Amino acid sequence: MSSGLQSAADEARSSRQHGAPRAGEGARDVLRLTDVSVSFHNRASSLVAVESLAFGVPENQVVALLGPSGCGKSTTLRLIAGLQTFEKGRFETAFAARAGSAFGGISMMFQSPALLDWKTVEQNVELPLKIKGVRRKEAAPLVENLLDIVGLSDFARRRPYELSGGMQQRVALARALVTEPALLLLDEPFGALDAITRDEMCVEVERVTRGRSMTTILVTHSISEAIFLADRILVMAARPGRIIEDLAVPLGHPRHLDDRTSEAARSLEVSLLSALAPR
Numbered sequence: 001m002s003s004g005l006q007s008a009a010d011e012a013r014s015s016r017q018h019g020a021p022r023a024g025e026g027a028r029d030v031l032r033l034t035d036v037s038v039s040f041h042n043r044a045s046s047l048v049a050v051e052s053l054a055f056g057v058p059e060n061q062v063v064a065l066l067g068p069s070g071c072g073k074s075t076t077l078r079l080i081a082g083l084q085t086f087e088k089g090r091f092e093t094a095f096a097a098r099a100g101s102a103f104g105g106i107s108m109m110f111q112s113p114a115l116l117d118w119k120t121v122e123q124n125v126e127l128p129l130k131i132k133g134v135r136r137k138e139a140a141p142l143v144e145n146l147l148d149i150v151g152l153s154d155f156a157r158r159r160p161y162e163l164s165g166g167m168q169q170r171v172a173l174a175r176a177l178v179t180e181p182a183l184l185l186l187d188e189p190f191g192a193l194d195a196i197t198r199d200e201m202c203v204e205v206e207r208v209t210r211g212r213s214m215t216t217i218l219v220t221h222s223i224s225e226a227i228f229l230a231d232r233i234l235v236m237a238a239r240p241g242r243i244i245e246d247l248a249v250p251l252g253h254p255r256h257l258d259d260r261t262s263e264a265a266r267s268l269e270v271s272l273l274s275a276l277a278p279r
């Protein structure tokens with residue numbers, strides 16, 4: 001894998017495909033892909049999953065990767081997480097766990113909360129800290145604080161199977177945030193939830209992630225989720241997977257669900273629908 005952990009402080013800016021000035025413009029890029037392609041091969045055939053990806057992400061920006069099934073969103077996210085090899089192009093990131101520290105680095109959250117059913121809610125949230133050798137005495141107040149933030153203090157001693165799907169995702173969110181990640185990767189985190197719980201989770205994520213020093217990449221099929229959560233939306237198309245639009249979200253913070261019906265949001269929605277329309 002040619003992924004290089006290099007300083008993103010050099011001056012070159014990422015290339016942009018289209019669009020309005022993006023949120024975070026002027027901040028340094030902490031992540032950059034230059035002409036990156038990923039293919040999957042088997043004996044009979046090869047498939048180009050993503051081709052010539054080129055974008056940079058400034059520090060603290062929330063970027064949504066939006067597109068139809070199979071356009072390479074998860075492949076791109078896995079690549080950014082360092083879980084996917086690539087044969088062509090360059091990937092630079094300034095993220096790494098702070099040397100000798102359990103904090104910083106990358107956290108991921110998936111469609112399935114992937115909690116350990118035999119552990120309590122607080123033990124699940126504590127797990128990443130425990131793995132990194134943080135003592136219980138230091139971890140306990142952090143876990144308590146995050147459970148409070150996601151509204152689950154009263155459920156700290158419960159097991160995950162006693163919670164609703166939305167509550168389980170809130171546990172997963174607390175677990176993802178407990179290490180104070182510099183980069184948060186969200187892969188369709190609300191895809192399995194009903195529409196009302198999805199909206200609640202969007203509000204929750206917006207609330208708990210704002211004000212943190214954290215860059216976030218969100219993979220989603222949902223236009224309204226992308227508009228509500230992101231500062232910038234990269235629209236992807238399939239066959240081969242590629243970025244076809246790079247649009248800033250013209251909404252301030254904090255956001256409210258009603259903001260999705262504002263004129264600015266509706267106009268962005270029209271642009272996104274047009275970009276996503278089958279050609």
Ligand SMILES: Nc1ncnc2c1ncn2[C@@H]1O[C@H](COP(=O)(O)OP(=O)(O)OP(=O)(O)O)[C@@H](O)[C@H]1O
Pocket residue numbers: 040041047048049067068069070071072073074075076221241
């Ligand atoms: N491990 C793999 N081996 C072979 N092909 C793969 C592999 N992973 C992904 N692909 C293919 O790469 C393409 C992009 O897949 P990817 O999962 O990144 O898309 P996606 O946009 O995240 O889709 P979805 O929204 O359905 O999750 C698809 O055609 C998929 O079949």
